[in-house]
Amino acid sequence: MFKAQKEHTYAGDRVVEYRFENGLTLYVCPKPGFGSKYAIYGTRYGSIDNAFTAPDGREVQVPPGIAHFLEHKLFESEDGDAFSRYAATGASANAYTSFDRTCYLFACSDRFQENLDILLDFVRHPYFTAQTVQKEQGIIGQEIRMYEDSPKWVVLVNLLQGVYHNHPVRIDITGTVESIAQITDELLYACYNTFYNPANMFICIAGDVDPDAIAQKVGRTVTEPGLAPVRSMPAEPKTVRTGDVRRVMPVAQPLFCLGIKDTPNRPQKERLAAELAAEILFGKSSVLYKQLVDQALIGGDFGTEYFAGNGFAALLLEGESKDPQAVRARVLEALSAARQSGVDPQLFEGARRRAYGSAIRSLNDVEAIVSALVDYAVAEEVPFSDEELLENITKADVDAYLASLDITQNCLSVISKHE
Amino acid sequence: MLQTYTLAEGVSAAFIPTEQFRSTLLSVSFYFPLQADYACENAMLPYLLAGQSPSYPDFSTLNRQLDMLYGAALSVGTEKLGDFCEVNLKINAINDEYARSTPAVAQAATFLRGLIFERFETGYGFQPEEIAREKRLLAEAIAGEINEKRRLALSCCIEAMCAGEPYGLSRLGVAEQVENVTAQRLQTAYVQMLRTAQVQIRIIGKTLPKGILEEFTRGFAGVGRNYVPFAMDIVKPAGTLKQVQRRMDIKQGKLVLGLRSTTAGGDDTTLPVYVMCDLLGGGPYSRLFANVREKLQLCYYCAARSVRRKGVMIIDSGIEADNREQAQQAILAELAAIAKGDFTAEQLATSIRSLSDSLKGVKDDADLIDKYYSARFSDPAPLSPEDFVQKLQGVTAGQVADAAAGFGLDTVFVLLPQGKEVQ
Numbered sequence: 110m111f112k113a114q115k116e117h118t119y120a121g122d123r124v125v126e127y128r129f130e131n132g133l134t135l136y137v138c139p140k141p142g143f144g145s146k147y148a149i150y151g152t153r154y155g156s157i158d159n160a161f162t163a164p165d166g167r168e169v170q171v172p173p174g175i176a177h178f179l180e181h182k183l184f185e186s187e188d189g190d191a192f193s194r195y196a197a198t199g200a201s202a203n204a205y206t207s208f209d210r211t212c213y214l215f216a217c218s219d220r221f222q223e224n225l226d227i228l229l230d231f232v233r234h235p236y237f238t239a240q241t242v243q244k245e246q247g248i249i250g251q252e253i254r255m256y257e258d259s260p261k262w263v264v265l266v267n268l269l270q271g272v273y274h275n276h277p278v279r280i281d282i283t284g285t286v287e288s289i290a291q292i293t294d295e296l297l298y299a300c301y302n303t304f305y306n307p308a309n310m311f312i313c314i315a316g317d318v319d320p321d322a323i324a325q326k327v328g329r330t331v332t333e334p335g336l337a338p339v340r341s342m343p344a345e346p347k348t349v350r351t352g353d354v355r356r357v358m359p360v361a362q363p364l365f366c367l368g369i370k371d372t373p374n375r376p377q378k379e380r381l382a383a384e385l386a387a388e389i390l391f392g393k394s395s396v397l398y399k400q401l402v403d404q405a406l407i408g409g410d411f412g413t414e415y416f417a418g419n420g421f422a423a424l425l426l427e428g429e430s431k432d433p434q435a436v437r438a439r440v441l442e443a444l445s446a447a448r449q450s451g452v453d454p455q456l457f458e459g460a461r462r463r464a465y466g467s468a469i470r471s472l473n474d475v476e477a478i479v480s481a482l483v484d485y486a487v488a489e490e491v492p493f494s495d496e497e498l499l500e501n502i503t504k505a506d507v508d509a510y511l512a513s514l515d516i517t518q519n520c521l522s523v524i525s526k527h528e
Numbered sequence: 529m530l531q532t533y534t535l536a537e538g539v540s541a542a543f544i545p546t547e548q549f550r551s552t553l554l555s556v557s558f559y560f561p562l563q564a565d566y567a568c569e570n571a572m573l574p575y576l577l578a579g580q581s582p583s584y585p586d587f588s589t590l591n592r593q594l595d596m597l598y599g600a601a602l603s604v605g606t607e608k609l610g611d612f613c614e615v616n617l618k619i620n621a622i623n624d625e626y627a628r629s630t631p632a633v634a635q636a637a638t639f640l641r642g643l644i645f646e647r648f649e650t651g652y653g654f655q656p657e658e659i660a661r662e663k664r665l666l667a668e669a670i671a672g673e674i675n676e677k678r679r680l681a682l683s684c685c686i687e688a689m690c691a692g693e694p695y696g697l698s699r700l701g702v703a704e705q706v707e708n709v710t711a712q713r714l715q716t717a718y719v720q721m722l723r724t725a726q727v728q729i730r731i732i733g734k735t736l737p738k739g740i741l742e743e744f745t746r747g748f749a750g751v752g753r754n755y756v757p758f759a760m761d762i763v764k765p766a767g768t769l770k771q772v773q774r775r776m777d778i779k780q781g782k783l784v785l786g787l788r789s790t791t792a793g794g795d796d797t798t799l800p801v802y803v804m805c806d807l808l809g810g811g812p813y814s815r816l817f818a819n820v821r822e823k824l825q826l827c828y829y830c831a832a833r834s835v836r837r838k839g840v841m842i843i844d845s846g847i848e849a850d851n852r853e854q855a856q857q858a859i860l861a862e863l864a865a866i867a868k869g870d871f872t873a874e875q876l877a878t879s880i881r882s883l884s885d886s887l888k889g890v891k892d893d894a895d896l897i898d899k900y901y902s903a904r905f906s907d908p909a910p911l912s913p914e915d916f917v918q919k920l921q922g923v924t925a926g927q928v929a930d931a932a933a934g935f936g937l938d939t940v941f942v943l944l945p946q947g948k949e950v951q
Contacts, residue, residue, distance in 0.1 A: 145889040196813035199881035218888035251828035254779035361671030394591040463599030473549040
């Protein structure tokens with residue numbers, strides 16, 4: 110039933126990997142002695158997948174927000190909804206849709222097998238009708254309006270629209286009230302049948318569980334044949350669409366998100382080098398961070414992220430500032446200087462130690478373990494491979510990454526109370 | 529099994545041994561009544577203490593030391609626990625068997641101790657540049673509260689409902705007071721906290737870091753402790769209904785109902801309230817989610833939470849402005865139904881099951897363990913999560929109905945889009 114079974118180990122923990130003949134991936138991290146279990150059943154399908162070839166050969170273009178809409182609807186069945194089933198077991202259940210994935214999860218202390226049965230069942234049995242679609246349009250419309258009031262969310266969406274010309278990562282995950290009005294049950298089925306296919310899906314579990322027993326259950330249950338989806342992504346230039354995006358909203362002081370467009374789909378080691386570079390140059394131990402705080406140019410919520418997925422990548426810096434343009438200028442100066450002279454060797458060592466400590470601490474928590482396994486599953490990378498690469502990454506790797514980054518391709522998104 | 533120690537008058541430590549984690553968490557909390565006069569100073573204190581110290585005289589040096597301790601995670605903040613303020617500093621460091629060259633746990637514990645006591649012990653005081661920095665950051669944090677609309681609406685309701693009580697104060701203080709913060713006032717607040725707060729130190733990990741209890745005992749011995757137990761929180765029934773409205777340039781309205789009862793205090797007293805609140809507005813199985821959101825479609829979210837120390841319950845929802853009256857009526861109808869006992873045994877069992885399942889998971893997360901015991905800082909003998917789960921099984925339908933019946937509507941706060949007239 111399995112095509113392959115492997116084991117990956119790190120710091121005394123292990124993840125057992127199973128690959129099924131239909132392409133489904135299962136990762137299980139047994140945590141003896143833990144009462145909590147956490148499970149995610151996910152698909153490599155998110156808001157960026159708005160154009161594809163359906164299994165019957167049709168070319169399909171779908172309205173924005175449909176992946177998120179589908180996630181909401183999947184909980185419903187003809188007999189009721191999955192939340193009622195979880196209510197009977199006591200598990201805490203939820204789901205989320207991101208740019209490149211949709212995940213259905215539960216957390217529990219008791220009755221793990223029953224909860225896993227529920228998860229494996231409802232995710233594989235969609236039920237969409239014109240009536241239930243119409244009802245959800247009202248609820249999701251309210252959710253959209255809630256996010257539209259969130260400056261932290263809007264500044265990011267605007268940034269992505271400024272960076273990307275064509276890539277669908279520029280589309281808001283929830284869509285708009287107008288776009289979700291175009292969703293039909295037929296379109297939902299087209300998306301489901303294309304992307305909710307074992308070849309495109311993964312299950313990640315952590316807790317005091319028996320990996321082989323879980324694999325046996327999954328193998329007996331998820332027997333649908335595998336068919337990898339055929340996605341269509343538009344060509345995306347290397348340049349940003351615009352250097353500045355502004356919006357007026359009721360905020361106390363300006364929020365900003367600065368994005369430096371990067372080459373997409375970099376090798377894993379380069380992505381790690383990017384994350385270390387961000388920590389070294391902009392983290393709390395950095396020279397620039399202290400300068401920006403001392404000069405009252407950033408507040409306590411300043412943060413950075415290497416934002417990447419299928420066909421997109423950017424170094425993001427976010428926060429609040431009375432002068433976001435000045436922050437952009439200082440960030441670009443710091444990047445230029447580092448590209449000239451390399452990063453500070455002590456700060457490199459500090460950043461590497463910090464990343465190592467964070468990796469060790471994350472093994473304390475079943476939810477953090479599963480979250481990391483989901484990242485590996487979506488990227489089709491090996492569990493614990495980041496941690497292994499971290500052992501051998503060098504300052505030269507970080508310097509090489511910075512040398513390859515085109516810092517002229519940047520966009521600054523600002524939300525302020527005045528134009 | 530929790531091991532407790534008394535280090536000084538009003539200062540206790542609890543070691544929660546667990547083999548499960550690869551790191552050790554050391555958390556120090558100072559509890560004292562919220563007060564308007566020193567609210568800004570108390571809000572700034574943890575950030576000042578964590579920003580620099582005599583041993584690490586600037587922010588970068590301090591953070592680089594944390595990097596060398598394998599990124600020991602230092603987090604600080606101020607919370608409201610009923611009428612009380614909690615100032616907390618905590619550090620989480622990887623255990624020595626994972627620390628390749630630098631034993632991190634003992635050094636992290638000493639580091640945290642230093643942040644708390646060194647200023648007092650050396651007369652370092654508070655420096656002009658750090659005061660200026662933290663005043664700016666606090667002013668920005670206060671002003672920035674309008675960015676998170678859900679949290680803003682909750683705060684506005686609580687401030688209206690509990691005006692004149694410590695719980696009605698903002699944990700950050702008010703913008704007009706920030707300019708009054710001086711080095712002298714900060715020193716007063718800092719020394720007052722060291723001397724008079726109730727203090728709890730919680731250590732969660734494999735082993736108690738050697739010597740750490742002695743280090744903290746020595747620290748508190750040197751400050752001149754003057755601890756007097758505090759009066760408990762103000763608890764009162766619902767008063768004359770207050771209705772407060774605010775308008776902003778927003779798309780989704782917020783409706784927050786503040787309810788009061790005289791059932792307040794420790795877990796034994798408030799268990800039925802806890803269960804009732806979950807039945808009413810806990811998870812997706814709850815009455816508010818199933819009926820007000822799913823059936824009637826009157827809100828996007830609708831949740832209930834209780835503040836056991838105060839006998840307060842807050843129900844908050846995201847609504848279309850036009851639905852405000854209907855949503856309020858529908859929410860109160862659900863509460864009234866529960867008060868009449870109009871719920872099934874299965875619905876009660878679902879809440880108890882869900883709450884029990886979550887509580888059983890507390891032991892698997894050091895931060896949850898820390899928060900669990902911190903919330904019970906004034907309980908003379910706090911229930912462990914396991915004992916709490918046992919007691920939950922005994923909550924009856926009659927107790928839950930009585931708990932619901934004990935609440936009266938005190939305050940309605942609504943945040944509306946501009947230009948929306950409300951009937």
